[in-house]
Amino acid sequence: MPNACWGCRATAATVPRPGGTDVDFDLSREQRDLSAAVRAFTTAHAGLRPDSDASSGQQAKAWAAVREQLGVHGLLIPEPLGGAGGTILDLVVVLQEFGRELFCSPYLASAGLATVTLLGLPQTEARDRVLRELGAGEVVATAGRDIFSDHRAVTGRPTAEVEDARWSLTGTSEAMIEAELAGVALVVANTVDGPGIFAVRLDASGVSRQRLVTLDPTRSLTTIRFDRVAADLLCSGGELVPLLPGIRAQAMVLLAAEQVGGASRCLEMAVEHAVARRQFGRPIGAFQAIKHLCADMLVDAETADAAVRVAAWNVDEQAEDVRETASMAALQASAAFYRTAARTIQVHGAIAYTWEHPAHLYYKRAVTSRRLLASPSALADEIAARTGLGVL
Known part of the structure; x- marks a missing residue:
């Protein structure tokens, strides 16, 4: 697939913002097509999600597939430097799908964190040389x-x-x-x-x-x-x-997108099991305790998705509240992924405690992602300080 821009301006639901401007946070048709393409790709390559330690061989296969079949390795890099000229929201779409499957590739680090860092720095020959190599898929x-x-x-x-x-x-x-x-x-x-x-x-x-x-x-x-x-x-x-606060805000949005994808998949696994598993002659999803767990997971996943969508839009539009909304999205997505991963284990019961079931992989990813870039307490303190509440 060529590195064409997946670009994007949404056309559906709008949200009023201060100043009387309505803002559209829905995905465009191109972004929905991108999401479907990435989901089909990750489904076809589900075997590249490791059941044990991710080896460099697995990562190499996954990265080669991303580069050769999907063509999103340079999604955020400007077209003059050999990339697709996409937006942060485009990258969020891809990372959510990769997060759903815990896809075993260096995509977050290379196409995400390293790329936003380079793009946030002053233009130099050395910077542009690395960006061209990333856009061409020549280097990770x-x-x-x-x-x-x-x-x-x-x-x-x-x-x-x-x-x-x-x-x-x-x-x-x-x-x-x-x-x-x-x-x-x-x-x-x-x-x-x-x-x-x-x-x-x-x-x-x-x-x-x-x-x-x-x-x-x-x-x-x-x-x-x-x-x-x-x-x-x-x-x-x-x-x-x-320059660093702006780079950090973008990085937090990208990690949050991956966490939202993981939370969404945990919700799906829990609901699928609640419908299929029967006890006392009825699906366990008919029992109130399971209903409440699944409902809470849905609220977590949907609110985190909305927070990440708003934060990504703010980054793309260079809005004044980029740092606040990025921190809020990071905190919400981190909490949502952690809670849905834990509740998925509760809904599944004993099978989720075995290595044969992927629930433990999602829980481990949720736990470690909470502190990969910033801890929840640090994010809460940052939000409080920037919104005038002091330190929590």
């Missing part, structure tokens, strides 16, 4: 989690120094997301001017990787060590700091 990228969290210069990050008129990094980047297949890493390193973001080629001499043992077997986290590794400075110091 990963981004350091501290790009999306605490931006102060701290110990524990790599240190960047100039050697022979070139930057080099020495130190360790902890828990890089889906970095096993990555050819480029966006790394935060300390410089004399403060934190800087560098693009590092991971096939360079002096780079070593170690996959971490984590609760979630469907998403890899990798520690990367650098020993005087050549790097390209993308942005640093006073120029970088004002």
Whole structure:
């Protein structure tokens, strides 16, 4: 499928906003078609969802399929740089479908987090070179989690120094997301001017990787060590700091989209089981306790979906309340996924406690995703501070 823009302006339900402007948050026909195409793709490749630790071989197969069959690897990258020129809402559509199946690929890290980071930085030759490679599907990228969290210069990050008129990094980047297949890493390193973001080629001499043992077997986290590794400075110091909140807001919306997809699938699995499983001569879904669990799951999934949709629209339209709505969407989606994953296990009963059933994979993903970029308490405090409520 060619990298055509899936683009989008919705045409159905509208919501009034301050100032008297009605805003449409429904998906366009093109986006609904995109959602259907991605769902058909993930259904056809359901075997690439791991039942144990996601191997680099599985991820490589999944990424090759995304690139060759679906063609959404450069969805957000502008057309002049070889991408599809899509929007954050387009990317949200894809990530929701991947989240439904816990699809085993570095899509969130490369097409999502790394791409929004690069696009949020000033245009340079080094930045555009990486974006062109991503748009062409020639490389997978990963981004350091501290790009999306605490931006102060701290110990524990790599240190960047100039050697022979070139930057080099020495130190360790902890828990890089889906970095096993990555050819480029966006790394935060300390410089004399403060934190800087560098693009590092991971096939360079002096780079070593170690996959971490984590609760979630469907998403890899990798520690990367650098020993005087050549790097390209993308942005640093006073120029970088004002850009990071906007990058972080976009990253939170993308992770939230994936969480909404997982919550929706947990709801579907619970309802399917409640209809099919019979006890005392009737489906267990006829009992009030199960009805209430499923109803609560529906409310969680739908409200999180709405919050993510609004936040994505705000990002695309560069609205003033981008940071607030992104944090709200992240908090809502995180809570929704966690609760629906836990309630799915309750509805299924004993079978959900076995490794033969995928419920445990969704629960593990829900637990770890809650702290992948920001904890629920940090998000709540941020929302309270930005809306004038103080710190909760």
